[in-house]
Amino acid sequence: MFVPGTRQRLTGWGRTAPSVATVVRPASRDEASAALDTIGARGVTARGLGRAYGDAAQNGGGTVLDCTALDAIGAVDAERGTVVAGGGASLDAIGRAIAAHGWVLPVVPGTRIVTVGGAIAADVHGKGHHRDGSFGAHVEAITLVLPDGETREVTRASDRALFDATTGGMGLTGVIAAATLRLERASGTVRVTTTRTRDLDATMLALVEADARHRYSVAWIDLVGGRGRGIVGAADRIDLDAPSARGEAGRRALRLAVPAVVPVNLVRHASVRAFNELWLRRPIRAEALQSFDAFNAPLDALGAWPRLYGPRGLLQYQCALPIGADAALRTIVEAIADGAPAVPAFAVLKRLGAAGDGPLSFPIEGWTLAVDFPAGAPVLGAFLDTLDERVAAAGGRVYLAKDARMRAEMVPLMYPRIDEWRETQARVDPRGVLTSDLDRRLGLTRGATRGPR
Ligand SMILES: Cc1cc2nc3c(=O)[nH]c(=O)nc-3n(C[C@H](O)[C@H](O)[C@H](O)COP(=O)(O)OP(=O)(O)OC[C@H]3O[C@@H](n4cnc5c(N)ncnc54)[C@H](O)[C@@H]3O)c2cc1C
Structure with a gap:
């Protein structure tokens, strides 16, 4: 399956450090998987609503998967208090869909205009972090399209290391096609x-x-x-x-x-x-x-x-x-x-x-x-x-x-568990398909001394 793309100049929310990439907008997880199969030497980055301030959702000279069409929002499972939402669904849209039934998302960052994929990839925090922890703490399962094209349902029970490496992993462990989110009964x-x-x-x-x-x-x-x-x-x-x-x-x-x-x-x-x-x-x-x-x-x-x-x-x-x-x-x-x-x-x-x-x-x-x-x-x-x-x-x-x-x-000084994360990242992406401008600048996947991809 060929998924066509267009050349676009992209920045983060801060509008600094632009770069040009081929942007592909998959309409399904199969299309996301197909797009991962056809990328070139500069690899691929997933992108949500572009609210990261810097260069995390950019990939100069490579491919960027705009995930915003993966935006389906399922019905609330009232018994379990969960909802399944696409990786490209915005927290704003989810919030509106569940509010009518008296549910809220337990963690929302300082903007609602972020996707589920972006919220998991950055493991975002809200103003209640001291009580609620971050977004990832309320995720039950992640449907991840891995760099080899396989789609896997990742839970803490099925693959703890991959689940944890994905929450906060800046999109570098796979494309988040959907997630099961825990909800809370509360007023708005x-x-x-x-x-x-x-x-x-x-x-x-x-x-x-x-x-x-x-x-x-x-x-x-x-x-x-x-x-x-x-x-x-x-x-x-x-x-x-x-x-x-x-x-x-x-x-x-x-x-x-x-x-x-x-x-x-x-x-x-x-x-x-x-x-x-x-x-x-x-x-x-x-x-x-x-x-x-x-x-x-x-x-x-x-x-x-x-x-x-x-x-x-x-x-x-x-x-x-x-x-x-x-x-x-x-x-x-x-x-x-x-x-x-x-x-x-x-x-x-x-x-x-x-x-x-x-x-x-x-x-x-x-x-x-x-x-x-x-x-x-x-x-x-x-x-x-x-x-x-x-x-x-x-x-x-x-x-x-x-x-x-x-x-x-600065990365290993600030993130002392980076080697543990790299081990899991390399397990799911041995060919080095996933990268981004942020990754190349900071050497997240490969380490600062191993040079650019
Ligand atoms: C006004 C404002 C207030 C904010 N307040 C907070 C706050 O209070 N707390 C906080 O933690 N953050 C906050 N942020 C930051 C924001 O929540 C994060 O940057 C979030 O990741 C943005 O989500 P996005 O959908 O726009 O993703 P993007 O900016 O498009 O991408 C961000 C990262 O997520 C990855 N990604 C996106 N979609 C996927 C996917 N489907 N699969 C895999 N990886 C994916 C990208 O590769 C990239 O690494 C704020 C941002 C703004 C603009």
């Missing part, structure tokens, strides 16, 4: 408690306290007019039987469209400083009912907001630091607030719970800090390299789904 409405904090210590303390009492928590922090003051939001889903749970509480999300072309970077020091002042000083209601989506993914209402960063795009730096690394977090926050060579436009601090089982899964128990910078400042790369070194020295790591610039030698 949350009760949100919001507090303002005056500095980083107060923000950290508020997050620790919020985690002890609430299912979801997050802090938006100011690194332009301050060094970590912010707003901490904590939330809990309200009782399904409460009348307000069935209503549309707080669903009136802000709807703003960003123009298709923004010729210059609008994200500058003065504008961010003014925005943060307004945002942090706005009147807040200590407690309010809101839709979970509006609380969890406020940026979804803005559509293609990276365009605000102009043609050069943005880099998001997201790191995790383990418990006990509070001092390292403080020095990193201060280094960014005092000396970043580009404006730290948008910064979020969260706490993560216990690590999952995937050797390349990002979350480790402790803190995670995510900061957006406009790309293009000449010494931004060198500055972020120094942050990488601090993060690695503190036992932390950078999130591969957000990365577009890290150096390969």
